[in-house]
Amino acid sequence: FISDVTDKILPQIEDWQNRPLDEVYPILYIDAIHYSVRDNGVIRKLAAYVILGINTEGKKEVLTISVGDNESAKYWLSVMNELKNRGVKDVLIICADGLTGIKEAIAAAFPKTEYQRCNGLTLLRQTGRQLVQGLVLLVVQDQPDPLADLVPAEEGFLSRGRGPRRNHDGNP
Helix, strand or coil, X not given: CHHHHHHHHHHHHHHHHCXXXXXXXXXXXXXEEEEEEEECCXXXXXXXXXXXXXXXXXXXXXXXXXXXXCCCHHHHHHHHHHHHHCCXXXXXXXXXXXXXXXXXXXXXXXXXXXXXECCHHHHCCHHHHHHHHHHHHHHHHHCCCCCCCHHHHHHHHHHHHCCCCCCCCCCC
């Protein structure tokens, strides 16, 4: 039964994995689902890496799911090149955990793309994490549309955290 289902669905999966993609994605998110599999009587850990794109209309789209057992710049470069071969020409931001080799692969495949390490809160101690989360919630709750006026939102955030004010040109 399982092999019959697999035989029927594999061509559809291959078509989906090879379908053409948009030329531009403002944001790509890369994350993984880790699981154990039995391979010839040996249990080993694998990861299914999911690349989720936000297209220019703001819609989410799973671009690919890549199963791998090791992370390296070479592996990630092959994944990035697969996206390019399917039509992706430009990505503004790629957001991912600190996956081994991902930063180098992004720089090689998409040199103008910004790499954003996601979930930076994990780098803070619990007390710092709670403080930052609380400050962000206060700012968001203060603003009906958080993007409508960035400067007052930033002022509110910084006055609570007593941090230095940043110019929006990237300079402190």
